Amino acid sequence: MNKTEWKYKKIAIKVGSNVITQADGSLNVGRMLRIVEDISVLTKQGIEVILISSGAVAAGRGSVVPAKRTNIVSAKQIWAAIGQVKLMSTYQFLFEKYNIIAGQVLATKEEFGDRRHYLNMKNCISAMIENKVLPVVNENDTVAINELMFTDNDELSGMIASMMDSEALFLLSNVDGIYNGVPGNEGVEIIKEVCDSRVSLEQFISTTKSGFGRGGMLTKYSTARKIASEGVDVFIANGNRDSVVLDIMRGRDVPFTRISRCNGRPRSVKKWLYHSDTFAKGAVVVNKGAKEALFDERASSLLMVGITRVEGYFEKGDIVRILDEDGNNLGLGKSSYDSRKAEQSIGTKLPRPFIHYHYLVLNDDLKNGYGTS
Numbered sequence: 001m002n003k004t005e006w007k008y009k010k011i012a013i014k015v016g017s018n019v020i021t022q023a024d025g026s027l028n029v030g031r032m033l034r035i036v037e038d039i040s041v042l043t044k045q046g047i048e049v050i051l052i053s054s055g056a057v058a059a060g061r062g063s064v065v066p067a068k069r070t071n072i073v074s075a076k077q078i079w080a081a082i083g084q085v086k087l088m089s090t091y092q093f094l095f096e097k098y099n100i101i102a103g104q105v106l107a108t109k110e111e112f113g114d115r116r117h118y119l120n121m122k123n124c125i126s127a128m129i130e131n132k133v134l135p136v137v138n139e140n141d142t143v144a145i146n147e148l149m150f151t152d153n154d155e156l157s158g159m160i161a162s163m164m165d166s167e168a169l170f171l172l173s174n175v176d177g178i179y180n181g182v183p184g185n186e187g188v189e190i191i192k193e194v195c196d197s198r199v200s201l202e203q204f205i206s207t208t209k210s211g212f213g214r215g216g217m218l219t220k221y222s223t224a225r226k227i228a229s230e231g232v233d234v235f236i237a238n239g240n241r242d243s244v245v246l247d248i249m250r251g252r253d254v255p256f257t258r259i260s261r262c263n264g265r266p267r268s269v270k271k272w273l274y275h276s277d278t279f280a281k282g283a284v285v286v287n288k289g290a291k292e293a294l295f296d297e298r299a300s301s302l303l304m305v306g307i308t309r310v311e312g313y314f315e316k317g318d319i320v321r322i323l324d325e326d327g328n329n330l331g332l333g334k335s336s337y338d339s340r341k342a343e344q345s346i347g348t349k350l351p352r353p354f355i356h357y358h359y360l361v362l363n364d365d366l367k368n369g370y371g372t373s
Helices: 029-044 056-061 071-096 113-130 153-163 217-228 242-250 270-276 286-293 338-345 363-368
Strands: 010-015 049-053 101-107 133-139 168-173 233-236 257-259 282-284 306-309 317-325 329-334 361-362
Touching: 010 029, 010 153, 010 242, 029 049, 029 056, 029 071, 029 133, 029 242, 049 071, 049 113, 056 071, 071 101, 071 133, 113 133, 113 153, 133 153, 153 168, 153 217, 168 217, 168 242, 217 233, 217 257, 217 363, 233 242, 282 286, 306 338, 329 363
Parallel strands: 010 049, 010 168, 049 133, 101 133, 168 233, 282 317
Antiparallel strands: 233 257, 282 306, 317 329, 329 361
C-alpha cells in the first residue's frame, strides 16, 4: 500500500489492561505481539505512532502480596514499580524483532498543569519521533497520588494525542464500540459515527468498569468527546481483534465507534488550557460589562478594568478561573500578573490584559468545543 492511501499520518494508540493482560494479571505476550506487528506496518509506511499502554499495575500484582498494613495506594505503587519493568522490557523485546527502538515515557497529571512542563514533555516526545524512537507512554503510578491521578489511561491518551497534534486516537479495549442498547438484544447495533461532540450517548453506556483498568466505557466516551472537540478523530474499537487499527485505517468493514469534530481545530495553547481545569490556582470575579465582552462574538481579552475581586494566591503564568458576580464559572485562562499585582490593580487600565484572548477558554468552549478561531 502506498503512503498516500493512508488517511492519517500521525496517530496515537491506547491499549487497555484487559487487552494485554490475562485473567491472572500476567502479560498476554501474544496479543502484545499482534499490536507491535501492526505498529511496525504503520511505521514502515511513514506514519508517526505513539503508543499509550496500560498494564503495569496488573502485571506487577501477582509478584508481591503487600503486608496488611500497606494501604491500597502504596500497594498499587509497588505493583506499578514491578509491572512497569515487565511491561516495558516485553515491549522492547517485541519491537526489536521489527528493528524498532522503543522508549519509555512516564507521565503524571501534574505535568499537564504547568505550561513549561507540558512543553518539555512535548519536546521530548517530538525528539524521540524525529530520531525514530517509538514512544511508549504510561502514567507514572509509582509517584501518582489519588488527587493527581488520571481518571485512567484513556484520559492520559487523550492529553497525549492533543499535545502531539495527532490526527487520530485509537482507544482499544475488549469491546467493539458503543452500542445503542444492550449488546445481544434485538435491534441493538454499534453506533458507527458521532459527528458532534455535543451529542450525548451516556444513556447507552454501562458504568461497569473493566477487570484490571480504573475506567470503563463511560471514561472512554468522555475522553473521546473532549478530544474530538479538539479536532482529533477518536475510534473506540476492540483491541482483541487482529489488525483492528490497520483495518480501520484501510477503510475495511470492522466494528468501531468513531467520534469526530465537525469544524476547525483549536490553537495549541487553548488545547493545553482545555486540559488545565483542575490546575487552577485562584480566581477573579468580573463585572457585568466584562462578562458581556468576553462572550461577545468578537474575540476579547480580559482586562483589569473589568475585574472586581481577586481570590486566592497565584503567580504570573498560573491558570486562574473567571467567575461572574453570582459565582458562576465563566472559564479560565493564563494570568499575565500575579495575585498581588492583580489585587493592587483592580478596576484600573494596565498595558497588558489580565488574560489575553489566546490564553483564554470560556465555559461555552469547555462544554461544546472550540470555535474555529
